[in-house]
Amino acid sequence: xxxxxxxxxxxxxxxxxxxxxxxxxxxxxxxxxxxxxxxxxxxxxxxxxxxxxxxxxxxxxxxxxxxxxxxxxxxxxxxxxxxxxxxxxxxxxxxxxxxxxxxxxxxxxxxxxxxxxxxxxxxxxxxxxxxxxxxxxxxxxxxxxxxxxxxxxxxxxxxxxxxxxxxxxxxxxxxxxxxxxxxxxx
Amino acid sequence: xxxxxxxxxxxxxxxxxxxxxxxxxxxxxxxxxxxxxxxxxxxxxxxxxxxxxxxxxxxxxxxxxxxx
Numbered sequence: 001x002x003x004x005x006x007x008x009x010x011x012x013x014x015x016x017x018x019x020x021x022x023x024x025x026x027x028x029x030x031x032x033x034x035x036x037x038x039x040x041x042x043x044x045x046x047x048x049x050x051x052x053x054x055x056x057x058x059x060x061x062x063x064x065x066x067x068x069x070x071x072x073x074x075x076x077x078x079x080x081x082x083x084x085x086x087x088x089x090x091x092x093x094x095x096x097x098x099x100x101x102x103x104x105x106x107x108x109x110x111x112x113x114x115x116x117x118x119x120x121x122x123x124x125x126x127x128x129x130x131x132x133x134x135x136x137x138x139x140x141x142x143x144x145x146x147x148x149x150x151x152x153x154x155x156x157x158x159x160x161x162x163x164x165x166x167x168x169x170x171x172x173x174x175x176x177x178x179x180x181x182x183x184x185x186x
Numbered sequence: 187x188x189x190x191x192x193x194x195x196x197x198x199x200x201x202x203x204x205x206x207x208x209x210x211x212x213x214x215x216x217x218x219x220x221x222x223x224x225x226x227x228x229x230x231x232x233x234x235x236x237x238x239x240x241x242x243x244x245x246x247x248x249x250x251x252x253x254x
Contacts, residue, residue, distance in 0.1 A: 005203035009232035010254040016232075017252065020239050034239060036231070036252045041207030048217045051251070055220040058194040058249040080244035087237035096236070126236075 003040055010038065011109045015100050018111075018118045023126060027079035028068055028155075030061055075155070082133035089129045095122045131156045132164050139174060139183030146179050194248035198223040199238065201231045205253030223251060230254075 004010045017036040024031045035054055039047040065073030086092060099117050103109060134154040139145065147165060151158040165181060168174045175182045200206035206227050212219065228234060231254035242250050 003204070004230070004232075004254070005201075006230050006232065009201070009230035010204075012232035013230075013234060013252065013254055016234055016236055016239075020236055023236065023240070024243075029243060033243070033249045034252070035250075036254070037205075038254055039205050039208040041204055041211065044208050044211035044215055044217060047205060047208035047253070048212050048219045050253070051219045051223060054249070054251055055194065055196065055222050058196060058222075059192055061248075063192060063194070064243060064246065064248045077244065080240055083240045084237055084244055087235065087240055092236075 008104060011104075012100055014109060014111070015096070015103065015114055015118065018114050019096065019122050019126070022118060022123050023083060023130075026123075026127060027083060027130075028072060028076055029064065029080075030068065033058065033061065033064070075153075078134065078137060079130070079155075082130045082137060083126075085133045086126055086129035092122065092126045092129055095125045128160075128164060131161065132168060135161065135164060135168065135181075136173060136183055139181060144177070144180040144182045147181060150181070194222050195246060196223045196249040196251055197242045197247045198225045198251045198253060199228050199231065199234050200225055201254040202227055202229050204231075208253075 013036060017034070020034050021031040024034060037050045037054070039050060061067055065076055068076060099121050103114065103117060131154055134156075135150055138150055138153050147161055148158060150156075150165075151161045154161065156164075165174060165176075169176060173184055175184055198205075200209060206225070209225065231252060234252060239250050239252075
């Protein structure tokens, strides 16, 4: 740490790693599958040790999907697909950028501060965006369904889903007819 | 999965100035390490995006190693 060629690049990476851990945990993937390690250019033996340890750790965890639980693979795949889209969403990116800027200004890259900042400022925006994406994927794939079905499929709380459905219908991306929701477009 | 042994697919994001150089040095000095890591060189670990990592898992990576 502190040896970065670009001065603060590795501190910025700590913020990304933290949001990534929280997101993976949220979608049901073991967060230990993603690690952030430091090895300077002169530390080849240390690098070899880190890689060896990490590869055996992943081997112990097992393959992605089947190791996270029975028949979880399809649902994790959907979460990840929606997650990729959510990670590109403007709201999430501005939240992340703002947090990174604030932390850089304060100059305090304490892991606890990063973790709290991410939990409070970035993660909620990401989760909302991910669920919104999943609702749209869900409606496009299975056709009209009730909000309870969507909640069950996406693993979101029914109140949370209801709120997001309202927002989406205001943007005219979904439509309600009777007790069923329809996707518009895609 | 070959012959019942689980060989994880691991994606590595290595910083050009640190970990990538360390990996290079490890190769030159003939250190042995597991061949499961496929490397993507980035100019800085700060360049890595949440999207890259999620996409890696979405494409079937069993792990992502970020080295700076």
